[in-house]
Amino acid sequence: MDARLERILPQVQKPARYTGGEYREVIKDRAEVDIRMAFCFPDTYEIGMSNLGLQILYGAINAQEGMWCERCFAPWGDMEEQMRREKLPLYALESGDPLTEFDALGFSLGYEMAYTSVLNMLDLAGIPVRSADRRSLTPLVFAGGTSCINPEPMADFLDLCAIGEGEELDVEILKLLRRAKKEGWDKPRFLQNAAKIPGVYVPSLYTPVYNGDGTLARVDAAQGAPEKVTKRIIEDLDRAFYPTHAIVPSTEIVHDRVVLELFRGCVRGCRFCQAGFAYRPVRRHSTQFLLEKARAALEDSGYEEITLSSLSTSDFKGLPELADGLLEWCEPRKISLSLPSLRADNFSMGLMERVQKVRKSGLTFAPEAGSQRLRDVINKNVTEEALLNSCRIAFEGGWNNLKLYFMLGLPTETDEDVTAIARLAEKVLHTWREYAVNKARGVRITVSTSMFVPKPHTPFEWEAQVSIDEYLRRVKLLRESITSKSITYNWHEPHVSLIEAALSRGDRRVGAVIERVWRSGGKLDSWTDYFSMERWLEAFSACGLDPGFYALRTRGEDELFPWDVIDVGVEKRYLARERGEAYAGRVTPDCRARCMGCGANRLLERRGCDE
Amino acid sequence: MNRILFAKEGRAVYISHLDLMRTMQRAFIRAGVKIRHTEGFNPHPYMNFALPLGLGMESRCELMEFSLIEPDGPEELPARLNAVLPEGIRVLRAYESDLKFKYIKWLDMEAHLFYYNEAHPAAAIETFFSAPALVIEKKTKRQTANVDIKPLIASLKAADAAKGEVLVSARIAAQDPGLSPPQLISALEQLDSALKPDFVRFKRLEVFDKDMAVFR
Known part of the structure; x- marks a missing residue:
């Protein structure tokens, strides 16, 4: 171990985050490796190690001969301070080697508030943050992940973006890099060739041109670069890499259990949900495959808990068989099974009963909006009747702690819709009074609201976010409408949501704001410990930009968006149609009831959606 | 068991x-x-x-x-x-x-003391610990108490291991009451700041019962 690291570890909180050495960490012989990648996660170890994408890509890349993928996370403030004092550059956990020795740094961009940490990690490694300032071929700095479906705010910092699912794409990029190294290509030559790989977006090959009003006039693509970059997907999930030999952290992380991914995409089409559109088309694992992999992952890890993960787990077609098969195996081994994100409409009590025998602590439903009218607008196909029915079953089953999630500031929302949240919570409470089996224990109903953030590649990508003042007015209205002492109301701070909205629909000019925020000390912005609204507002203003232009402005119907260069499958004309349906208050049936032709099936070559 | x-x-x-x-x-x-x-x-x-x-x-x-x-x-x-x-x-x-763990009485430990100014105070450290009493402040969660740690040290040797590096080998009380290796070294800092090391690496070697027989 580096002597500087040994000196500082006793002085930082939770040092096991910074050492590596966990079970199933991959160590390779440097002599047999010609491509070294660091998978960089711009958040803490506990968050990053809970990310299934990290475990998948780590395994998929390390399965390649001659390639060694290591991990690197953002240090917490105390560690960063010590590292800067000791002049210890940011290193990868497996080898302890500084990031400058790597051929490629692949950042996982899952959420916008991680952007400043990307810059901070590059700087901690002693690497220039701007792509243009990095002249040599390596280390190549690229990124993937959900946020890359609008790559523009980070365009100045990244050499390339891998759009879509990375299992195959990342390996193709690294293979090209291997060839480039061997043949002595310079960086421009490599990037020109990389742009030919389907799913690769090379920001430096595209030049945005703006109108006088700040909107985008056009984007000039350099010769050889595709007009649009189409998202990559894995068509047959059962044939892709599955992480049954995942790293088992030696210190506690956020999701400390086996995560079993059932399917990708979602059949529902909730109009506010970016993942619901961006991850289409729907593709599933076979039940048999999942049963085998679940057992293998549990046996290999020693975990005593497994959770089923997908956008809408209860929509998995083989769920009863899968749950039966898993429980049959898990119960005698005292392994617990949890089912997150259940929909309130097809909530199956029998299943819940069997799954959570001991813990009846909490149950969460997300109606998202209080009135049926607004739920129809956002296409959250849950009726009040269905929700109350699910609550009745839960209360009869002994639950007495229920959480309800809502968003404030959804398009077309009126005060009537806001107070409807309070009325709905009252009805849930009434249901408890009528059906609870153990009333003596009391009931706790928690209502939470967050501020709606319009996202790219959704039917609401044209929409304005409400202002912070307006959000707080609605919070006050709702708070005053809730009278029962059994109902608790929590609301999320709106400031981060405003910045998130500005970043998620930002253009390339926003990169300067991100850099300025970082230069004035910004990092780990998803943590209240570090987020500073003043810092962001100051940076926007210093860069001559207005966060309101990005967050609070209703876009023109025909406006060209910075993220239109990315084709995620679902077409813009379909999103526009869905937006029209939202304003008409009309719901769209789920994909299984009827295909509405969103366009995502174009990404499939051999099979149909959801097969 | x-x-x-x-x-x-x-x-x-x-x-x-x-x-x-x-x-x-x-x-x-x-x-x-x-x-x-x-x-x-x-x-x-x-x-x-x-x-x-x-x-x-x-x-x-x-x-x-x-x-x-x-x-x-x-x-x-x-x-x-x-x-x-x-x-x-x-x-x-x-x-x-x-054999119940409560019968563990002594433990052997090593501490590598590093002095960035390249000092080599091994002899001084041995002399320091040979004092008839060594009263230091021991902090617990609730209070700070003055304790003589001398009875908790069965034996102690110090040797210059390398330039600016001293190896302290000691047998100290393991529990009821015990002395932790960092507490042992903190006596240097508390009582003679000239001997305070810049960095220490600790190692536990063996555990013993009250009769100094290896405990298993």
Whole structure:
């Protein structure tokens, strides 16, 4: 171990985050490796190690001969301070080697508030943050992940973006890099060739041109670069890499259990949900495959808990068989099974009963909006009747702690819709009074609201976010409408949501704001410990930009968006149609009831959606 | 009761005591070794560690107690566990014993003291610890007390190991009352700041009963 690291570890909180050495960490012989990648996660170890994408890509890349993928996370403030004092550059956990020795740094961009940490990690490694300032071929700095479906705010910092699912794409990029190294290509030559790989977006090959009003006039693509970059997907999930030999952290992380991914995409089409559109088309694992992999992952890890993960787990077609098969195996081994994100409409009590025998602590439903009218607008196909029915079953089953999630500031929302949240919570409470089996224990109903953030590649990508003042007015209205002492109301701070909205629909000019925020000390912005609204507002203003232009402005119907260069499958004309349906208050049936032709099936070559 | 003697070295020294319990629990499952669970509302595997080791400290003499459900084949235990333990945790021996951990009285430790100004105060350190009494401040969660640690030191040697590096080897009281290796070295800082090292690396070597016989 580096002597500087040994000196500082006793002085930082939770040092096991910074050492590596966990079970199933991959160590390779440097002599047999010609491509070294660091998978960089711009958040803490506990968050990053809970990310299934990290475990998948780590395994998929390390399965390649001659390639060694290591991990690197953002240090917490105390560690960063010590590292800067000791002049210890940011290193990868497996080898302890500084990031400058790597051929490629692949950042996982899952959420916008991680952007400043990307810059901070590059700087901690002693690497220039701007792509243009990095002249040599390596280390190549690229990124993937959900946020890359609008790559523009980070365009100045990244050499390339891998759009879509990375299992195959990342390996193709690294293979090209291997060839480039061997043949002595310079960086421009490599990037020109990389742009030919389907799913690769090379920001430096595209030049945005703006109108006088700040909107985008056009984007000039350099010769050889595709007009649009189409998202990559894995068509047959059962044939892709599955992480049954995942790293088992030696210190506690956020999701400390086996995560079993059932399917990708979602059949529902909730109009506010970016993942619901961006991850289409729907593709599933076979039940048999999942049963085998679940057992293998549990046996290999020693975990005593497994959770089923997908956008809408209860929509998995083989769920009863899968749950039966898993429980049959898990119960005698005292392994617990949890089912997150259940929909309130097809909530199956029998299943819940069997799954959570001991813990009846909490149950969460997300109606998202209080009135049926607004739920129809956002296409959250849950009726009040269905929700109350699910609550009745839960209360009869002994639950007495229920959480309800809502968003404030959804398009077309009126005060009537806001107070409807309070009325709905009252009805849930009434249901408890009528059906609870153990009333003596009391009931706790928690209502939470967050501020709606319009996202790219959704039917609401044209929409304005409400202002912070307006959000707080609605919070006050709702708070005053809730009278029962059994109902608790929590609301999320709106400031981060405003910045998130500005970043998620930002253009390339926003990169300067991100850099300025970082230069004035910004990092780990998803943590209240570090987020500073003043810092962001100051940076926007210093860069001559207005966060309101990005967050609070209703876009023109025909406006060209910075993220239109990315084709995620679902077409813009379909999103526009869905937006029209939202304003008409009309719901769209789920994909299984009827295909509405969103366009995502174009990404499939051999099979149909959801097969 | 079944017991293992294991070492905790290298990067594993930064695994905290609480995390070590989780790590061991998972390793037993991975190895397919079934152990008894505690009774009660929230059963968990019964595992008892002797003298929880401080974070960052190396050890060659960690003891953990548990109860095998299928008592056949404990001799294969070290190999089976070592195949599935994280780097740095190594089972040296598996055996049976009913000696209670409370009979551990003394432990052997080493401390590597580093002086960045390249001092070599080994002789001075030995002299320092040969004083008839060494009263230091011991902080507990609730209060600070003055304690004479001299009776808690059975023996101590110091030798210059390299330029600016002194090796202190000592046998100190393990518990009731015990002296932790960092407390031992903190006496230098408290009573003679000239001898205060810039960095210390600790290692636990062996545990003993009241008669100075190796404890297992």
